[in-house]
Amino acid sequence: MYSRTYKSLVSAPPLLWVALFLLLPYALMFAHSLWQVQDGALVHHWNLDNYKKLVTNPVYLEVLFRTVRIAASVMFCSLLLGYPLAYYLSFHSHARKELLYQLVIVPLWVSYLVRGYAWKTILGSDGVLNGLLQYLHITHEPVSFLLYSPFAVVLTLTHIYTPFVFLAIYASLEHIPRPLVEASHDLGAGPLSTFFRVILPLSMPGLVAGATFAFVLSLGDFLAPLLVGGSSSTMIANIVQSLFGAAYDWPLGSAISVCILVLIIGLLFLTERLEKRWSFK
């Protein structure tokens, strides 16, 4: 076995890293959330005023609900796109499997910003989509609701997170032993029945993992609303960003961050239990 010295030597760097760059910042953030800003200066006066502000001021709750709504829509849309794609690739693509898999992965190599700007040029009032609509005489002037709307944010985020959702589901589908599918057919279940009775239940861990991924990452996103969202789709992370920036109210920003952190940790805890219940080893 390994010696004590070796073990502590090997585990020290990651432990130090976690303490320095994860636990310490979180502790600082938590401390900030209990402080205040007075006359443009931070005062270390411990209180719960920031949290009270969050609960009483409807603006914050409204933005939080909108954020959850957008994140849930992104999750739903990327599941709707990712699951059938993963199912097709895993069960029916045969020889084209490798090629299709690579095609799904390729967008991951393109920068987030580039993809955001791409949607901007597609959805904008002199963009590709409006040009096409007018060329086909479906509309006579540019449609403005495409860009700078929650719709544009959901579209962009769905585009970005679908490959991740796909990967999680694909991995769990690939782990289903094929004889189980044959056994189901053998016992008289057609393709649809087999899907709902065998394949879907056995792919639940991947589905939950993918859904969590899309939801949690969308929840904390601030770039998509900045690029394509406009003022009607400000998300909670945009508020945090401005509080830490122009508004210079770190304590309130920290309080919001702590709330989101608690929300997400609770969510991860829940989904991990779900994944465990649905894995049959």
Place this chain on the structure above:
Amino acid sequence: MSSATTIPDVSAAAEALLEIRTVAKRFGSHDVLKSISLNIAAGEFLTLLGESGSGKTTLLRLIAGFEEPTAGEIWMSGERLDPLPPYRRRVNTVFQNYALFPHLNVRENVAYGLKVRGTASAEVLERVGQALSMVKMDEFAAARPSRLSGGQQQRVALARALVNRPQLLLLDEPLSALDANLRKQMQSELKALQRQLGITFLFVTHDQEEAMALSDRIALLRDGALEQVASPREIYAHPATAYTAQFIGQTNLLRGEIRRGIATCGPLRWPLEEPDGPALFSLRPECIRLSREGARRNSEVKFRAGIRQQLYAGASELLEVDCGAGQILRVRVPACGSLTGEHDFVFTIADALRVQE
């Protein structure tokens, strides 16, 4: 390859449950099955025996519907089977690694086939109960498959297939994952179950002993073609080819020739009224006996050979003897104590079976 007009086989068709007519299967450029024709009678226990890669599992999968034949037809009870998807066939399979649904408990696994066919829930309950007690698994009804031992999973897989009352049950090496003792026990249970239910069993194995013990008939496959189809006793006593003789049990292959009514294999000679030419004989080790008395009957061949090796196996001993001119024979005799030097051996001429190459 086009499926040519099938030759009606009137004699067998009358009672055959399953008819395999000139079925071939090709994967890429590899012919896995080459024009197999085989009838299986209702209530029969037929074993597909062969080495790995002989095509036995492929033939089973064609009947179950997991693969499509490249040529030929499969008929069951007057209905053409091969164009039907697996879920429309009155055939059930016991898979090699059982393929039990891990997310369902034992009862739900067994009920699966009945439920997807929309059987009334009272009937499902009753038949699942019967099936589970038939395989002695009632007390595990609520357990998940992962909690069961290999033998128990095997029983559940059997119950899950039999509860649907298939006309034909396909078993794909169902005992190969069990240890030796459990395997023997499951063999006799399987045989008893088949007798009791009267369901036709098509059993795939590479284990010739298992095939001999269980089957009404054995179909021996070799490189995608049927080598011989016969009852275990027939196939053992009268192997048609050298391959069959060597695959089923042990044998000595004697290569020699026949000239003017005398068969000669090295130092061994005996009278045989057959046309002149090269010949191959199969002589089972247990057909050769130690000859202690001097006299020899006319129907026997007597020879003297040196003991090269002696393997003790409890009730019997396996000897390897050298009869000179490079002719080595294996001889199985009742336990006789340690032997050395040269001894007289004898075998009956009729036991030296002429076999094809």
